[in-house]
Amino acid sequence: MKAKSNTGARKTLIAYLVASPSLLLIGLIVVFPILYTAYISLTNMNTYHWFNYSIIGLDNYKRALFMFDSGFLSALLNTVVWTVVNMVLQLVIAFLISNLLNVKRLPLRNFYKTILMFPWAMPGYVSILLWKTGMFNSQFGLLTQWMEKLSGLTVRWLQNDVSAFLCCTAVNLWLALPFMIMIMDGGLKSIDRSYYESATLDGAGPIRQAVSITLPCLRPIIGPSVVITVFTTFKQFDIIYLMTQQVGAQTGAHIHTIITYAYENAFITNNYGFSSAISILIFALLIVFAQISNRREKEETV
Amino acid sequence: MKRKKWMKRIAGSFLLNGFFIICCLLALLPILYALSVSLDAKGSLLSANFSFIPQEITGEHYIRVFTEKPVLQWFGNTMLMTAATVLVAMVTAVPAAYVFSRRKFAGRKVVLRVLLLLYSFPSVLSMFAIYKLMSTFGMINTHIGLIIIYAGTMSVFALLNMKGYFDAIPVEIEEAGRIDGCDDVKIVTKIVLPLARPTLIVTGVMIVNYVWNEYIFSINFLTGSDRMTLASGLYSLQATETSGSWPVFAAASLVVSFPVLVIFFWSQRYMVSGLTSGGVRG
Helix, strand or coil: CHHHHHHHHHHHHHHHHHHHHHHHHHHHHHHHHHHHHHHHECCCCCCCCCCCCCCCCCCCHHHHHHHHHHHHHHHHHHEEEHHHHHHHHHHHHHHHHHHHHHHCCCCHHHHHHHHCCCHHHHHHHHHHHHHHHHHHCCCCCCHHHHHHHHHCCCCHHHHCHHHHHHHHHHHHHHHHHHHHHHHHHHHHHHHCCCHHHHHHCCCCCHHHHHHHHHHHHHHHHHHHHHHHHHHHHHCCCCCHHHHCCCCCCCCCCCCCHHHHHHHHHHHHHCHHHHCCCCCCHHHHHHHHHHHHHHHHHHHHHH | HHHHHHHHHHHHHHHHHHHHHHHHHHHHHHHHHHHHHHCCCCCCCCCCEEEEECCEEEHHHHHHHHHHCCCHHHHHHHHHHHHHHHHHHHHHHHHCCCCHCCCCCCCHHHHHHHHHHHCCHHHHHHHHHHHHHHHHHHCCHHHHHHHHHHHHHHHHHHHHHHHHHHHHHCCHHHHHHCCCCCHHHHHHHHHHHHHHHHHHHHHHHCCCCCCCHHHHHHHHCCCCCCHCHHHCCCHHHHHCCCCCCHHHHHHHHHHHHHHHHHHHHHHHHHHHHHHHHCCCCC
């Protein structure tokens, strides 16, 4: 008995020894900074209190959650709208395109599919910068030039909130659709063809078939990928930051997601304490979402 | 009657192909536009007298990218950092992933659950804390500092993703190896790792992609043009409303993207199996 528990302890020790380089690295770069951020969130650290900051308790959290003009709540609302709009558009468009890709007589299917993967293959920040400069720039952006030709007006796409939001949505769709199309295309391929054949015999039209066969069969297959995409959309930083908020190149729009808001408070306005409080709040939100989505998934698989 | 059906089919296929041609053009629009701007000799694409295809082709902007900007230096920096990050992350994460997949030990489940939570944390949010941490070690504005940050950030993904794949490899194969007289090290190197090739490749490619495309840490942590990575260098080359050259930026963008495109399409065949069996969720 004693020998057994001894070997158990030894096994545990060896396991941690083998895993320790990786765990130490994670501890240093991921865990410690999160704990440190939590600590800073309780202080008034900012440009004026860089060394002589003091602990002010939960004031930063109160400011973020209960002062409506602090900007956090409106950024949160923005992020929710952004996530919903993007996910709905993405799912509808990807569903349409992947279904059309699976129409029987389409000899060029694989060619189209490869081309459609390009936005996914490109490095994300390069694409965003190309969209910003090549499409939306007020001098040489392609869309600006086309608009000028058509209407004679110079549109500053990224200058006001609504149009900047729409432009960012367009870029996000462009970047994210390939992945969704690929996932849905894979899902469609796994649906048994015989369902459709018997539905056709029963006289069901293509729309009826899409609603009654394709959607319910697709749902469990694409579920996990959709959850991942909801998270990445909710956590989106690059598009909004690069398009509208780069230092020295702000375009005039003030759309914030919670992450760009946290970034701005840390690195632009230097409210480190407040920014850290927001970071911790976001982390808490993400943990709650992750738990909910895990639980739902478990319920569905049981 | 038959002819009518035939006509309908032709019209349908015409519409369908037309739809996909438009989709493909939209998917390539910014890339093609950047390509034609970067090759355009006369700047005719920038003037009012505008067309999509350049009238005269030149390689001048590409030459300027390589001669006027330290692109090769950035490329070297990026290669070095990518290789070092992949090496550090994989060498540490492979044994850890294996142990978490195969051995039962105290605290295993708790650590895995914590790792899953950490995976959902965007590293941008703790960037300030990481900055302070690195500055106490004097590692701001060094490549080693960034390599450690990148490796640590990607370790969570690497560990979880590979652990998921190892889980799917049947234990019986290892037991067979043990009966044949292999020790632990041999079992891992001769049996498990060859079987885990897809996940090793995919995990490696994801790390390469991450480092290659990471700009927010490198623009905040590195100063001085000669230390920059391709991503932060490209960021500094941007043509704004008032400064910079858009054709040179377009050329540089395509040069930077090219290796990524090659890696992407090469690794496609491993992507699905290497990612989906890992089972890491956002």
